[in-house]
Amino acid sequence: MLKIRLRLRFKRKILINTISSLWIIGLLLGGFTILAANGDMTLRIKDIARLEGVRSNQLTGLGLVVGLNGTGDSTRSEASIQMVTNILARYGVLVNPGDLRVRNVAVVMVSANLPPFSRNGDQIDVNVASMGDAKSLQGGYLLQTPLTGADERVYAVAQQALIVGGYSASGGTGSSRTRNHPTQALIPGGAIVEREVPMELTSGASVNWVLNKPDFTTASRLARTINDHFQSDLAQAKDMSLIQVTIPPTYVEREVEFIAALEGLPVTPDGIAKVIVNERNGTIVVGEQVRISPVAVSHGNLTINITEQSGVSQPLPFSSGQTVVTRDRTIEAEEEGGPMVALPAGSSIGEIVQALNAVGTTPQDIISILMAIDQAGALHGVLEVN
Numbered sequence: 001m002l003k004i005r006l007r008l009r010f011k012r013k014i015l016i017n018t019i020s021s022l023w024i025i026g027l028l029l030g031g032f033t034i035l036a037a038n039g040d041m042t043l044r045i046k047d048i049a050r051l052e053g054v055r056s057n058q059l060t061g062l063g064l065v066v067g068l069n070g071t072g073d074s075t076r077s078e079a080s081i082q083m084v085t086n087i088l089a090r091y092g093v094l095v096n097p098g099d100l101r102v103r104n105v106a107v108v109m110v111s112a113n114l115p116p117f118s119r120n121g122d123q124i125d126v127n128v129a130s131m132g133d134a135k136s137l138q139g140g141y142l143l144q145t146p147l148t149g150a151d152e153r154v155y156a157v158a159q160q161a162l163i164v165g166g167y168s169a170s171g172g173t174g175s176s177r178t179r180n181h182p183t184q185a186l187i188p189g190g191a192i193v194e195r196e197v198p199m200e201l202t203s204g205a206s207v208n209w210v211l212n213k214p215d216f217t218t219a220s221r222l223a224r225t226i227n228d229h230f231q232s233d234l235a236q237a238k239d240m241s242l243i244q245v246t247i248p249p250t251y252v253e254r255e256v257e258f259i260a261a262l263e264g265l266p267v268t269p270d271g272i273a274k275v276i277v278n279e280r281n282g283t284i285v286v287g288e289q290v291r292i293s294p295v296a297v298s299h300g301n302l303t304i305n306i307t308e309q310s311g312v313s314q315p316l317p318f319s320s321g322q323t324v325v326t327r328d329r330t331i332e333a334e335e336e337g338g339p340m341v342a343l344p345a346g347s348s349i350g351e352i353v354q355a356l357n358a359v360g361t362t363p364q365d366i367i368s369i370l371m372a373i374d375q376a377g378a379l380h381g382v383l384e385v386n
Contacts, residue, residue: 046263052208057114063145072106073132079107106134123189136182138164158191214241217270273381282363290381
């Protein structure tokens with residue numbers, strides 16, 4: 001029998017909480033600790049991959065917001081003065097730029113994402129952000145603004161009233177109050193598509209799927225799923241992100257139906273073992289595949305014991321089974337003189353964090369322990385600290 005003990009100690013007083021699931025969201029002293037277990041989660045192909053060549057396009061434009069209640073750009077904003085002068089000149093009104101007061105207008109940068117296969121006349125959402133020293137865009141109206149792509153061609157035109165999710169107020173004594181970001185705004189359906197972006201669903205006689213998260217195992221599984229469904233070797237994983245699927249003769253000139261038949265097929269994605277730690281807010285995300293080797297760490301007066309026992313599994317008489325050696329692991333967490341939590345057999349780091357959570361350990365302490373285990377070379381996975 002082999003016994004391995006992992007001892008972790010803490011100096012904080014702790015309360016016992018029962019935890020029995022691999023999915024845990026614990027609120028500890030204002031921070032969140034999340035244990036995420038992937039398991040054998042099955043998803044559709046359309047949820048983990050996209051068609052090559054089918055993509056959104058980013059659009060931008062420089063616009064002018066009018067109708068502000070004295071919260072626009074100041075006279076120090078030359079861009080605002082120049083744009084107002086140009087607009088007035090377009091309508092035959094000639095003014096001296098030095099005589100303009102532009103507190104009711106603001107120069108803004110307008111941006112939008114053009115979805116794939118958007119047609120002429122479709123409406124898309126628009127984001128607006130101040131470029132000058134305006135205090136707030138609340139109550140403003142965006143004048144007609146052309147939105148161009150990377151090729152400098154106009155694909156949409158935006159114009160509409162702004163929706164601001166915050167405010168800025170100030171008093172005569174110099175006091176002020178601001179909520180959220182009053183210099184940013186959203187216009188749902190604020191732009192009209194004027195030009196379409198051509199896209200190709202197929203690449204010759206095939207369609208190409210690109211994984212959202214490249215992985216060799218997932219790419220191989222996706223190709224195997226397609227081949228099993230159609231009873232033919234149509235799909236081939238070219239690399240860790242690209243899967244090429246040949247269009248069968250029965251779907252020639254029916255590419256949309258073929259893609260629809262593919263995107264609903266179930267696939268179990270795989271991924272690397274990873275622990276993500278955010279020290280600023282105490283968030284910890286632990287993947288199910290993360291494992292640790294036997295290690296001993298001392299920290300305060302909390303004790304965690306990992307016990308590993310070797311046994312023999314003997315098959316029934318006259319059966320076709322084989323005798324195998326098994327290992328049972330038990331994890332226990334306790335405070336000296338306090339309660340104890342026993343977890344099911346296993347050696348995943350997720351179970352260790354469960355034990356720490358169950359006795360009230362703070363996220364900051366768990367983060368310190370995980371980093372120490374990783375530095376000792378006992379953490380089998382990627383530790384990513386943000």
